Amino acid sequence: MPAQRQGQRQTPAHGCALDARILVFGRAPVAGAAKTRLIPALGAQGAARLHRRLLEDTVGRLCAAGLARVELWVTPDADHPCFVGLAARWPLDLHVQEGQDLGMRLAHAARAALTRAAAVILVGSDCPELSPDYLGAALTALGQQDAVLGPALDGGYVLLGLRRVDDSLFERMPWGSDRVAELTGQRLDALGWRWSRLECLRDIDRPEDLVSLPAALGLPPPA
Numbered sequence: 001m002p003a004q005r006q007g008q009r010q011t012p013a014h015g016c017a018l019d020a021r022i023l024v025f026g027r028a029p030v031a032g033a034a035k036t037r038l039i040p041a042l043g044a045q046g047a048a049r050l051h052r053r054l055l056e057d058t059v060g061r062l063c064a065a066g067l068a069r070v071e072l073w074v075t076p077d078a079d080h081p082c083f084v085g086l087a088a089r090w091p092l093d094l095h096v097q098e099g100q101d102l103g104m105r106l107a108h109a110a111r112a113a114l115t116r117a118a119a120v121i122l123v124g125s126d127c128p129e130l131s132p133d134y135l136g137a138a139l140t141a142l143g144q145q146d147a148v149l150g151p152a153l154d155g156g157y158v159l160l161g162l163r164r165v166d167d168s169l170f171e172r173m174p175w176g177s178d179r180v181a182e183l184t185g186q187r188l189d190a191l192g193w194r195w196s197r198l199e200c201l202r203d204i205d206r207p208e209d210l211v212s213l214p215a216a217l218g219l220p221p222p223a
Contacts, residue, residue, distance in 0.1 A: 018143045020068040020119040020161075022135065023109050025097065026055045028080040035126075041207035042219075052082055053217050054204060055125040063090040065132040067139060068121070073097050073109045103170030110165045119163050121148075127158040127203040128214050134159070137198055145194035151181035153202045154209075160184065166191055 027034050029052035031044040038047040063070050070090070074083050075097040087094045095112070099105035106122055113120045119142040123130060134150065138161045141148040150159030155178025160169075168187050173180060188195045202212050213219055 018068075018119055018139055019117045020121060020139055020142065021113045021117045022062055022068045022070045022121045022123065023073055023113055024055075024059055024062065024070060024123055024125055025073050025106070025109070026059075026083070026125045027051070027075050028077075029055065029082055030080075035205075037206050038204075038210070041210060050204070050213075050217075050219070051125070054128070055082065056086065057128065057217060058123070058125045058130065059086050059090055059092065061130070061132075062123075062135070063092060065135065067132060067135050069093070069117070071095055071109075071113060073105070075105070102175045103173050106160075107165055107167060107170045110162055114162075114165065119143075119161060121159060121161040123159050124203065126205060127152070127201055128212075128217065129201040129203075130158060134198065134201070141196045141198075145196060147188055147193050147195035148198060149181060149184060149188070149195065150198040151200045153200050154178060154205060155182065156180040156203070156205075157184060158201045158203055159198065164193075 029048045031048040034051040035047035038050065042050060059070065059072060070092040072083065072086060072092050073095045078094050078096050083094060086092065097105040098108045110120050110122060121135065121138055138148045138150065138159055142161045142163055146163050148161040150157055152158045157180060168191065169184060173183060202209060204210065204213055210219060
């Protein structure tokens with residue numbers, strides 16, 4: 001098979017024999033601390049309820065897909081009933097995030113998981129469009145190259161797959177801005193890694209994203 005070009009688009013496909021872990025990052029659904037950018041539209045309680053629904057939907061979807069072992073990385077601790085319930089219901093490993101900022105927490109989790117598997121896929125809990133086909137494409141890409149990036153329509157990313165970790169992918173990153181995916185791609189290029197880019201997906205971060213929320217998840221009433 002020809003070598004992948006850097007940034008080449010990958011076509012979704014199911015299945016891969018690669019030993020990988022899918023790392024889902026989640027925050028306790030506490031009012032005022034979860035989905036804060038949605039508070040103007042939903043209120044603190046509504047934003048927290050939506051965050052919980054998104055997290056439960058993501059974990060259930062990824063575990064049911066059976067493409068790779070799922071690890072749930074949580075903050076601030078693993079004691080919230082939402083996390084305890086998910087760990088009891090689904091075959092997943094529960095870990096607490098470590099690090100002073102998001103970049104440090106992502107890097108730590110990726111490094112830890114790479115001691116147990118050949119590749120990791122980092123995802124959040126706010127992208128209902130993240131499908132088994134999409135994850136299959138990421139796993140297929142990681143079977144051939146060093147990294148794969150799944151950008152979000154708002155300029156962030158919904159997925160980052162890695163065979164190895166470099167701190168430059170996470171340090172001094174303007175998290176929450178519309179440049180995260182662009183800068184991550186530039187840093188992958190600077191490392192000389194072989195990587196590919198998946199299609200853009202929409203995540204649920206801002207009030208204007210709520211129109212894309214699947215009906216099955218329901219929209220919490222505003223406060």
